[in-house]
Amino acid sequence: AQSVAQPEDQVNVAEGNPLTVKCTYSVSGNPYLFWYVQYPNRGLQFLLKYITGDNLVKGSYGFEAEFNKSQTSFHLKKPSALVSDSALYFCAVRPTGGGNKLTFGTGTQLKVEL
């Protein structure tokens, strides 16, 4: 069975500084990996995904993530954080050939302060 770990419950960053939200996964075979963001009392918004190809994936709102197969990681990054990036971030995985059912991490609360 697949699993996702987001080791940090909360990440605090000063506005303008780079941010990283960590994600590691466990899956049989090759993974499809996703990042979603959730604002309070809202559904999840898709940020980016890795399917195949270039390990560095660029997504919405200036976010990017790097797929590292040897470390089984898919960390989310942004060069310069904004206060408006403050939200709950979820990493998710789905094995290739496993249909569309996603397995989510526990979420990381990002707080960007002035």
Added chain:
Amino acid sequence: GAVVSQHPSRVICKSGTSVKIECRSLDFQATTMFWYRQFPKKSLMLMATSNEGSKATYEQGVEKDKFLINHASLTLSTLTVTSAHPEDSSFYICSAPMGSSGGGDTQYFGPGTRLTVL
């Protein structure tokens, strides 16, 4: 991106009543939709997979007689919480995959429904 809507966004009901939540894919068709439950500051728990034209597939531990799912068309799935109790109070979110890349399809999520059972 694709749009998925949910209705209602918020509902308060009395214990023992049933509540229906609708999930619609507005600009694409979805033969499969997913229903999640989210507790405060917690991750999403997949409840069931809604399949157009066939029975829903429930995750282990989810009571199918309590959480009735009907995938009436390629753009509509409904979740009915029957005989609701306060412990059913939660944030319910649906999602629908869009694309043609098989398992690589992106899932688009509805805005969620906040259910409060008094």
